[in-house]
Amino acid sequence: MTANTQTIPEQERIKTPPSIIAAILGVSIVASLFLFWLVYYHAPADTNHTKLLFLPSLNAVFNGLSAIALVIGFVYVKQRKIKQHRAAMFTAFIFSTLFLVSYILNHALHGEYRLPIAHTGLLWNTYWPMLLSHIVLSVVALPMILITFFLSLTQRFPQHRKLARWTFPIWLYVSVTGVLVAVIQAVVHG
Numbered sequence: 061m062t063a064n065t066q067t068i069p070e071q072e073r074i075k076t077p078p079s080i081i082a083a084i085l086g087v088s089i090v091a092s093l094f095l096f097w098l099v100y101y102h103a104p105a106d107t108n109h110t111k112l113l114f115l116p117s118l119n120a121v122f123n124g125l126s127a128i129a130l131v132i133g134f135v136y137v138k139q140r141k142i143k144q145h146r147a148a149m150f151t152a153f154i155f156s157t158l159f160l161v162s163y164i165l166n167h168a169l170h171g172e173y174r175l176p177i178a179h180t181g182l183l184w185n186t187y188w189p190m191l192l193s194h195i196v197l198s199v200v201a202l203p204m205i206l207i208t209f210f211l212s213l214t215q216r217f218p219q220h221r222k223l224a225r226w227t228f229p230i231w232l233y234v235s236v237t238g239v240l241v242a243v244i245q246a247v248v249h250g
Contacts, residue, residue, distance in 0.1 A: 076210075076211065076214075076216060076219060080210060081207060084203050084206045084207050084210065085203050087203075087206070088199075088202045088203035088206065091202060092199045092202065095163075095164070095167075098164065098167045098168060099167050099171075099172050100172060102167070102168065102171065103171070104167075104168070104169060104170050104171030105168055105169050106169040106170055109170055111169055112165065112166070112169060115162055115163075115165060115166035115169070115170075116166060116242055116245065116246070117242070117246070118162050119159055119162050119163050119166060119238065119242060120238065120239045120242035120243065120246075122155050122156070122158045122159035122162060123155075123156075123159055123234075123235045123236075123238035123239045123242070124235070124239045125151075125155040126152045126155035126156045126159065126231075126235045127152075127232055127235035127236050127239070129148050129149070129151040129152035129155060130148075130149070130152045130228065130231060130232050130235060131232070132148040132151075133145050133146075133148030133149040133151075133152060134228060136148055146212070149209075149212075152231070152235075153205070153209065156205070156231075156235070159238070183244070183248075186244075187241070187244050190237050190240060190241060191237075191241050193233075193237065194233075194234060194237040194238060194241055197230050197233055197234050197237075198234045198238075200230060201227070201230045201231050201234050204223065204226065204227040204230060204231070205227055205231055207223060207227075208220060208223045208224050208227045211223060
């Protein structure tokens with residue numbers, strides 16, 4: 061080794077196969093298209109709205125628990141408590157996954173949820189931009205979360221840290237706005 065040659069740490073030399081990223085993006089696109097179809101085109105199975113009416117509340121609980129786990133994970137990583145950080149992030153992932161299962165079940169049963177209010181005024185002008193940003197960012201968050209987890213699980217920590225800086229705030233925003241959207245919907249429906 062010459063004096064001008066620097067040793068690159070093993071972790072920084074590991075390259076992520078583009079096929080893995082492409083597969084994650086492909087799965088995310090298919091999942092997003094399926095959810096779009098389910099929400100906007102699929103005929104609900106329970107047209108009388110009599111079954112599992114607790115699902116929207118459960119969705120909000122799962123989103124809220126995911127947000128709490130994300131914040132705890134963030135605090136742990138700032139304290140360099142990596143094992144605890146990893147446990148908190150897995151917990152957030154589990155709650156987000158449970159949310160997704162509950163969300164799919166809710167929309168398969170009940171279909172799209174329309175807020176029965178006038179499309180004017182403070183409530184509407186707060187609700188629809190929040191809902192729109194929540195939907196758009198949830199589509200963006202899915203592949204980011206999966207790729208961030210892949211990078212961590214395969215010990216590509218420099219890449220994981222770079223992507224996690226973007227993934228964390230988007231995932232947190234989606235989790236928190238999911239709760240807020242559910243609360244507004246619950247208040248309007250009484």
